[in-house]
Amino acid sequence: DAKTTQPTSMDCAEGRAANLPCNHSTISGNEYVYWYRQIHSQGPQYIIHGLKNNETNEMASLIITEDRKSSTLILPHATLRDTAVYYCIVTSTGTASKLTFGTGTRLQVTL
């Protein structure tokens, strides 16, 4: 699976959009971009995933560049409860696929 690079930490004011970048320059054609988050002392929570098109769900939007070498997770209106570590993971699908967690981005949402 391709390696990802994320900033170690970011701050965001409550109510503003949080834009979390991820670089995955070695991504291959059959690999998806997944985003999970982990609130302190809890199990990770699935947020969104995509292959090449931009995706949106009730939690977030995922913007993938045309060359697929980077992506951005957007939380449109961050709240204090969005404070967490956000993991960008690139993996292929299929029964043998597994998630390799990097160090992620620690997002701190402040008043």
Next chain:
Amino acid sequence: GAVVSQHPSWVICKSGTSVKIECRSLDFQATTMFWYRQFPKQSLMLMATSNEGSKATYEQGVEKDKFLINHASLTLSTLTVTSAHPEDSSFYICSARESGSSYEQYFGPGTRLTVT
């Protein structure tokens, strides 16, 4: 939907004893379950992949005789830490992938193990 539970949520045991952690998919069937370990201020590290009815596949460096995994049904996988030592103290997290799906994994809330 897609809820995964773990039991217990936390456990304290004495060095040398064994501890069993359960992972259940509550509202779906999971052919594949995964076990992770997370030390303080570190990321999750995959320990093993558990497939229902077959032997688990362990990641490099994980002792299969120390971390026994059983996946006897489509809704239950267990991790037994045998002869636990203080260095086994960690946050153990399981995840489950729905049968027939190759997409997202659903994670349990984790089990905090403290070995004294």
